[in-house]
Amino acid sequence: MKFKLGDFVRFVDEKREGYVTRIIDAQTLGVTDEDGFEIPVAVSNLTSVHGHGVVAEEIDVPKPIQVNVPGVTKIENGIYVAVATDDKVGNVVHFHLQNQSPNTLLVSLSTEKKGKYASAYHGIIASYGTSLVYSAALADLDLWPEFTFQVLVVSTADAKPIDPLVIRKKFRAKDFSTEQKALPNLKNKGWLIRLDDLVPVTIDAQKLKESFFKSADEKKMVEAPAKEIDLHIEKLRDDHHFLEASEILQIQLTHFQNALDAAIVHHFDKMIFIHGSGNGTLRDKIHKLISKNPHIKTYMDARKEKFGYGATEVVFK
Template identity: 50%
Template structure:
């Protein structure tokens, strides 16, 4: 099939266009238009719209090096960056980002159910990046294992490391962190360093660690008067979390804020939990009803929150 995730296509028989957001099989693809509705369509019924590129690439098969003094030659800094497509947000692209001064011949192989498939082969020049793979974010649990092989090359008189092989089977938790600015790219995404420096153990620091004095009492920040427990207020990556993980995070934030309010001797604190199906509200009320430091609790300011917030009066 000639189409890839993120390609911009136009329907042959209709005045419609959109981005390829799913590869169903060898003959069918899913295309998402401006209405964010994905339409299954035979690949033969669409055509590529030239002029749009879903990913940026600075790759070149021409090997040309600029001489760099050995003392300034950068040897570390190979990253795998994952970013949402600028037009089709349900698609993510994987980039090999090379901030070193080495030229990097690379291959990417995917493996699923014991079957391997070559996805990319090429050369990444120094201080450049290249898109090597794309995937549908909603299918994260079905992604294959990625096997990335990297060679180092330079004509300069510096030490050349041995081949780098990285095998990774991504899970939802791998995308739980906050997005970062991707090196060499004007985009934000998730970043993994593939050539982390070798761990060097400092014997003196290790020895000192056995004789550290008792840690000082940890300072607890004073909570705000109104604590919003909606998951989008707590985590920017909440789209990757399932309902059980969200519920666990909300309870943890609630308990932390309640403990802080008690430590700082606040007279009361309000928790905004929303209405929803009532599961979170019921669990909070169950905890509050048994808490020895809670005097009483009630719905908070119905004119402002409706039944979506609880005010807690502390002893």
């Protein structure tokens, strides 16, 4: 019999059961019991227990969760991993991939550890659907592999196709440093981690302009941004203390791009982006994006007496 990570199994020769949390080799599995101990067991000494595990609640119509996301995104709401605890085996967590969008997702999950790759999951996740994709022992967090999610977004709407997403994630202690909370569509508590938050978002400003000529029912409303946009990470994310430098930069650039495109849609004459001085990385990235934008006439340091060299003023055509 072939087992996979997350399977609930029972020992053949003794009264004990648990979850498969490690594949040691072709003949041996690591099984974590209800006391949280991982035991190496021969495959021949295990049998599957069907109909057991962490499952989604039975609900008539799945509803999207309320999350803090930009007003205009490639994927409405987003793609998340809900890491749920297990009632019976406290040391085990279950990874549920959650599609909080109106699109259908074709997903594959592979893992990599020390140059060795393995396929962990592949399947179709319907809009606002959930699928169990992985299980592991939380105590072995430092031993977890790196995860690569490949996502193809399928939409029935009259819209430009979304580019396939490749999301690489190495889970760290900071991902589980917050208090466990109720998870959407799941019975168990745990942590909700957004996967596509670091995927760069671009908006076709011309398409959005054209939308204003549609009927009220068809029109996609874009909220006008503020005249001054503060890109300091503490203004954008409450959990900024747990973010790495690369994550912070990508979040700031995404927020910048969303605000810039919205300003173009609303025919702004000019606006100011407050990026701070720091080491100049964010400023340089923003200036590079501005210089390539056909809707921008010029840009300059904004009011040095107020911002020093920590802000850029953009003048639109």
